[in-house]
Amino acid sequence: MSIVKCNAFLEQIDEWMEGERSPAAEAHLRGCADCRNLIADLDSIRDTASSLAAADPEPPARVWTALRVQLENEGLIHEADSPAVDTLRSWLRGTLWVVPRPVVAGAYLVALVAVGFALSGSSSLRNDTNLWMSRTQRSTQPLSASLATEEDAISAMANADPAVTASLRKSLTVIDNDIALCEKSVREEPQNEFARDYLYQAYQQKADLIAQVTEGTEGQ
Amino acid sequence: MKTPFSLLKSLNWKVAGVLVPSLLALSALPARADKIERHFKVDARPVVTIHNPNGTITVRAWTKSEVMVVATRATDQVAVDAEQTGNRVDILSRQVSESASPGSMRADYEISVPEDAELQIHDDSGGVNVSNVLGDMNVETIAADVDMSDVAGYLTVKTVGGAFQCSRCAGRLEVSSITGSFRLIDLRSQYVRAQTSEGNILFTGQFLPNSIYRLKNYNGVIEVRFSPEDSFDLSATSLKGKVHNEAKLDPPSHHHFLPRFGNALFGSYNSGRAMVELSSFDGTINILKRN
Numbered sequence: 001m002s003i004v005k006c007n008a009f010l011e012q013i014d015e016w017m018e019g020e021r022s023p024a025a026e027a028h029l030r031g032c033a034d035c036r037n038l039i040a041d042l043d044s045i046r047d048t049a050s051s052l053a054a055a056d057p058e059p060p061a062r063v064w065t066a067l068r069v070q071l072e073n074e075g076l077i078h079e080a081d082s083p084a085v086d087t088l089r090s091w092l093r094g095t096l097w098v099v100p101r102p103v104v105a106g107a108y109l110v111a112l113v114a115v116g117f118a119l120s121g122s123s124s125l126r127n128d129t130n131l132w133m134s135r136t137q138r139s140t141q142p143l144s145a146s147l148a149t150e151e152d153a154i155s156a157m158a159n160a161d162p163a164v165t166a167s168l169r170k171s172l173t174v175i176d177n178d179i180a181l182c183e184k185s186v187r188e189e190p191q192n193e194f195a196r197d198y199l200y201q202a203y204q205q206k207a208d209l210i211a212q213v214t215e216g217t218e219g220q
Numbered sequence: 221m222k223t224p225f226s227l228l229k230s231l232n233w234k235v236a237g238v239l240v241p242s243l244l245a246l247s248a249l250p251a252r253a254d255k256i257e258r259h260f261k262v263d264a265r266p267v268v269t270i271h272n273p274n275g276t277i278t279v280r281a282w283t284k285s286e287v288m289v290v291a292t293r294a295t296d297q298v299a300v301d302a303e304q305t306g307n308r309v310d311i312l313s314r315q316v317s318e319s320a321s322p323g324s325m326r327a328d329y330e331i332s333v334p335e336d337a338e339l340q341i342h343d344d345s346g347g348v349n350v351s352n353v354l355g356d357m358n359v360e361t362i363a364a365d366v367d368m369s370d371v372a373g374y375l376t377v378k379t380v381g382g383a384f385q386c387s388r389c390a391g392r393l394e395v396s397s398i399t400g401s402f403r404l405i406d407l408r409s410q411y412v413r414a415q416t417s418e419g420n421i422l423f424t425g426q427f428l429p430n431s432i433y434r435l436k437n438y439n440g441v442i443e444v445r446f447s448p449e450d451s452f453d454l455s456a457t458s459l460k461g462k463v464h465n466e467a468k469l470d471p472p473s474h475h476h477f478l479p480r481f482g483n484a485l486f487g488s489y490n491s492g493r494a495m496v497e498l499s500s501f502d503g504t505i506n507i508l509k510r511n
Binding site: 160161162163164166167168170171174175178181182185192193194195198201202205209212 | 273274322325344345362363380381382398399415417418438439457459460481482499501502
């Protein structure tokens, strides 16, 4: 199954989730295990959200911030000209918005896994060194670009305890350093799942930290 | 010769010379610290939430069906709100003035709770100490250290730079940090997951049968200390760092399924009744005998 066909399917995912299913999309899904898994995950998120939405319909804003930053960091949504990703982002946002707070973290992680898995392609594609390298290189750019913004956000916490801002600054530096070293390792040894795991973990920490800084700034 | 007016004028300047610096000095002093005490009657398994941007939070269990909050404010620039809704007590430190300095925002808490209380604590800087509480706990800090002893339940601790120490903790423990170090001492937990980027992790105590221990960092030292009576399956991997091992391990039966990157070590110690997974990207892993 080619990437183009998967992308074409992802462009229609909003309609699919709303029940509008074209024969072409159904045909694609029958032959593509990755997209089937993605749909299963999204169904699961939606079902969980629906069953628990009544409990607390206000998820924290930081959830979407963290999700967005993570997706950008992984090079998955910073390409503004990708309608498939925009559609998926829009659907996820709409879905996560009704998820109650205790469920959000779990749903957010499931969504990340699902999106990362789907957009990295089939198993053979995941093993494609060039694809991985290309994604890894793309992912470095938004991280570097966002550093100045994060510094601005920390500086904006004018009333914050110096110990807090120092800790946040130090941690951002540490994570950026970890990411740089992990990316170097992945470039040198693209098949090393251990290094990839650490790289994803570092992205996750960065997203969480940015969300925390954003929350701190908004709280003032 | 000085006229009465010139005398008065000169006296005023002298008085002003004494008074103004004194008043300036007084205004520079923080407002008087004060203590606030509140009591709340609660039922079984109450929920206590504490949100304190700056200061220490000490929580202890006692035998009364009551939550007692003793707050000490550094200045009157910080307000302490404590209110009860049903079986829940919410405690919050709040900034009174927009121009309050970080130091004036400090509030320290000593809180006594029933031992089955559930705790949700948020403390940016200062410190969190919890002892003898057996309910579930969620603690989030930025720079504040967290120290727990003789606690149980489902414990989740998240710090950015704060260190974490847990002594004789039971239940399930999940702790994560970016630059904080962890000391896990004589745990009684069935599941332990500890993850930090640049911190050290020390585990010393018995590995309980049928328990899982996952310790992970990016850099720093992971050190576990085992005794001859312990029984565990071990997996230890450091991609760029070293693994030092004093345990005599039997090779795993399905070693061909195990991924091997960097410096890796797999095997069983005694009959392998606990599962111990240690991983580091660039740090050192020490598996040492406990004295």
